[in-house]
Amino acid sequence: MRVHALGLVSSLLVSVAVIAIPGVAQATDAADDEEVARKAGQSDIVVTGVQTNAGQAEVAKGGALGTRSLLDTPFSVTIVDRDDIDKRQATTIGQIFINDPSVFSFATAGTTNWWGTQIRGLGVRNYYIDDVPLLLYWGGDFPLESVERVEALKGLSGFMYGFGSPGGAISYRTKRPTAAPLLTTEIGWRSNSDVYGRLDAGGPLTQDGRLGYRLNLSGEKGTVYNGAGVERFVGSLALEYAITPDVKWYATSTYEDSTLRHEPFQIYWSAYQDTVLPKPTYDYDNLNIANSSYRARTLATATGLDWQIAPQWSARLTYGYTSKLHHSNKMFVYMLNQAGDYEGAAYNFAELDRNHFAQAMLQGEFRTGPVRHEIVAGGSFMINDSDFGLNDYYWSNDFNGNIYQRQPFRVTRDISYGTDGSPTRERQRAVFASDTLHLGEHIQAVLGARYTVYRLLDTDGNAVTNSGYRTSAVTPTFALIYKPTAYASLYASYVEGMEPGSRVGADYVNVGDVLKATVSKQYEAGVKYEHGGLSLAGAGFRIERAATIDRFTDGKRYLSQDGLTVYQGVEASAAYDVSRTLRVGLGAIHLDPRIRRVSPENADLAGNIPGQAARWQVTANADYSFAAVPGLSVHGNVRYFGKAPTDDTDRLYIPDRTLANFGLQYATVIGGQKVLFTGNVNNVFNETYWGLGNIGEARNGALAVKVAW
Template sequence: MLSGVGACPAVSAAEADTTDNAALNDANTTIIVTGLKPDEGQNKISQSGALGAKTLFDTPYSISVIDAEDITRRQANSIGQIFANDPSVFSSAPSGSTNWWGTQIRGLGVRNYYIDDVPLLLYWGGDFPLEPIESVTALKGLTGFMYGFGAPGGVISYRTKRPTAEAMLTTEIGYRTSSVFYARADAGGPLSQDGRLGYRVNIGGEKGNAYNQAGINRLVGSLALEYAISPDLKWYATATYEDSNLQHEPFQFYWANYVGNSLPRPTYDYEKLNVANSYYKARTLAAATGLDWTFARGWSARLTYGYTNKYHRSNKMFVYMRNQAGDYDGYAYNFAELDQNHFGQAMIQGDVMTGPIRHQIVTGASFQQTDSAFGYNDRDYYWGNDFNGNIYQDQPFRVTRAIRFGTGGWPSKEQQRALFLSDTLHLGEHVQAMVGARHTRYRLADLDGNPLVDSGYRTSAVTPTLALIYKPAPYASLYGSYVEAMEPGSRVGGEYANVGEVLKATLSRQYEIGAKYEHRQFSLTLAGFRIERANTIDRLINGARHLTQDGLTLYKGVEAIGSYRFSDRLKLGAGVLHLGPSIRNVSAGNEDLRGNIPAGAAKWQLTGSAEYYVAAIPGLSLHGNLRHSGKAPTSDSNTLYVPAYTTANLGFQFNTLIGGRKVTFTGNVNNLLNAKYWTQTNIGEGINAAMSVRLSL
């Protein structure tokens, strides 16, 4: 795991990355590697939009990077599982369900997703296939300078696997409870004799019924190419496609109509929590191409073009819980939407000296166009109270009416044009000062589907960033930073009476101080932050729910994540996030909300983890983690809370040689103690297990 905590895990020769296709020289020998190495731990180089390529030590924000090895070892298949050891990143959506607005960073919802630096709208299902992924990064907090207009919750960024210098092939088959089988293959290497053209192919699929009785049916494929045109100029291209059909998943839960202050008893009788012929179907495509050019000593340029789209069709069921007895009002939600992004960016990065001061310059320009076609009309859109029931009783309702999935009812077109520039001044050996700004022009060109009628919605902003970094030693840094972000006015969703209304653009601010340390056995990151964001509030107007803007939400808190290697075989880790969120500056009509906790924000998130390499059985390692999520209000009114809960996961990995080939057996049990709990949006993730065998050729 490479993360913002700077953890440098023990790595056995039998646990090398799957790109290393060399056979083990000795299946009975385990080699432990410790210490800070280039492009590992806090020295890992991270691409953060307009910030360019910097090591985590030299980045004045909190960032967590989870690599493919750790994802594979824990058999993670959701955002919540990927970041299980980072208390600042949380998802209320359990695996085997649609991640419908479920991901949070520091208590704020995440809306910004990037694939190889290209934006992808995952609003109605915030998970991306992991088979072709090399790493997943969480950039915490505001991202206005790095990425432009966007929600202030942070960024989830995926990096796809790239071609390998040597030929490699791994195949894996696996099983998840209760009856999901999956298979995947990862191949790469040179395509030309001179090695200048390389490829990487990943294919995979899974099918069956998950632990929560959701029907899984998914196929994914990806291709990456790289060609060295010259020693200084490289072309690359990547493409990932997924076709997913998630059937009869458990209900999505809302609490707005609840009477009482205690939630019903959680139940994992999942067959009573779904409609048998419901589904959520999605086809996702993410592609990018570009050039990397080192045109002078210390100077490089990157030109990127990307295209992403997601076409989703919802026959998904939502319920409004009514009381502690478990009664609910059930709604069927049918719609289709096609979201497309065209993205282009040119960026130059390099060093220049002015006297004794070295400047790291990053400058560039970007363009982004988002086209969304949403079937919001009488034919293609449906939201209706079709069924009622109780979570402890069978639900006999079935959808029998005809469903149309047209996308012509509510198109929109957004454009962003931006220029950015930053300068990191190296003031001697130990001090860096960074100043940067992005100027973005935002245009909402179309809201009614008529390209001849402009919406007239325009706004622009200069979003600055300022930072100071002090490095008393190569393995430690202290930093302070300030950043702003502009969030375009959101379009109100179908569950509100003012559906279709576009709210005004808002400005958010973040102040952060922190420390990063990684040396010998000890790794630690600390951050204290204050995030100010304009608030959106549910209001009843003439008896109907409206989404409105009013007041300010303040998220201030402290996070700490660390690990310590007690021996060559044992490493323990822990993390804590303490939030002090509150609603401020509300108008007279919302005085009762002043000082309350924003909906969904828990004051406490705690994590603990362990890794152990078994001396008696060479090649065998054990790992486990605990996560505690504190109670969180279901709404800004703070009249009802989702109770705190704690889950535990345990797994193993065993590497050996069979017939001279490297074989890896992996198994994991999630929610080992079968803790029963609610989240903000779903019933919890009951105990479930996975097992796989991977062969490297």
């Protein structure tokens, strides 16, 4: 296997040196007991010390490798659990993964996540809820009230999940029924005047405990820090029933109705005439159109059977249906110059995305002589239908202005939210299998492949300009894992992924052209360590992806496939229990992304940094609990984001910035009830900055009180 990234070998050598250090930072028995109690569900509120999560020993569920610990997974994966989400009162992908330098989102809180999420500098389009794909196009955040944990798979997801963009995958795991009765209520506030309430209930529904439930209800309404009006309702229900001791049925469902009004407008830089951005401003009243709105109604359901066939063999059947309906009255502007002038457009459309997904998976073990095999095999089928309302689509230069002046424009015409005019019909069938060979006590070899048949149906009925096609691909993976001890692993892996083709959208001159499916490749080598209070993960990687070029020619915008984009770099993160009360963490990613092998027509892009990719991101965080005040803890983090080009021409850059966040929790007992107070301040020093498509996030805060009944 070729390994191109120069940092791979050096990363492994450093990793070996780290692993060789014996007995680093031994954890106390008290901390271990506390963690066991938390995992057992004895208390999900009262915290008496710094929580030590499982780190690289955490078990990941899903994908073609089945269920296994991160130490035995030859890819880079980050898991963020419910405790961490609640502690930082996270509402967005960017806030969930604030301490992982490789996972990032340009989208600020209180805005629509318009293609903003990245992993290793590449955009993320692959989202899964309880293993079921969900199209989060246009608005890319899933409601977190029903979520137990969120996993980020970095890099190519072709083997693990099938067709998808090479940026990686975000996988949500919803809350499941609890063995003991559970009832918590929470009320909260976010600046400026946004209030919310939540209820979380669960437990057995029958005396024998075979049927359990988990119910979550949440409502939110008010105005947040940037002047946007938020109105949301979220409801979720999970059921589990033990048909027999070996066969269990489950079902989950989450529904969200969310409307975001008069959020700051989305910004495009393609018409910008200068080379330095305007001075950013947090006078949000200048950036909002009073009666603009974006509404999304999201439904995610899944059901299935888990069957423990034999002590070492299990099977899972899954069926899921997801849908998302978008109604857009969202405002966009083309920024023109450093003085802050812009041309604005109202964007009205409706889209309904629907997805049916079925999968059967078998996982088990057997031996051939001295070799132990872990087998995962299965098949899946997916129907994806998207209906974009091209007949009622509207995009027009309705207003112009300056970001330092009030914008009086209001939408006064009637808006129709029909979804007819531009349907997309996709079908996927896949089979996959992997074999993890345990070659003795310390070495594992992973061999796997997924075969996928993909169809984009012809929906325009025009034999001359056929919009459909069919393709198939085998996406393999090969990996070696060396475990010198049970709590450390070194790995090297190779994986391929296929990105499905698509039709060029209506905002391009070559609308209707079909971009064919492309194959991406990833080489990765890394280290994982989890022991004695030290959690460590590092990787060197190289990702090769077919380039999609967005160009303006003679004032007209075209989208085409040309050349190759290469993202190579090194990432590392570590967390350490300095004492029973203090835990610190550090992380960094360094990217060397380039555009290569372009045609003579695009020769001026050769060697450029791909748009939106920053070469550096660095994070630092700490959690501290006060021994003198039981139940009181504070936490904080700092994140640096390096400058990034707005597009592939590298003519204009989003400047770098460093942001700091701070929060606290206080757990106590009032009137015999466990009560948890939580507060957070984001962008503590009110740093002003530009995002890619939006102004930054001004200082804002949140407070909440949660009661366990």
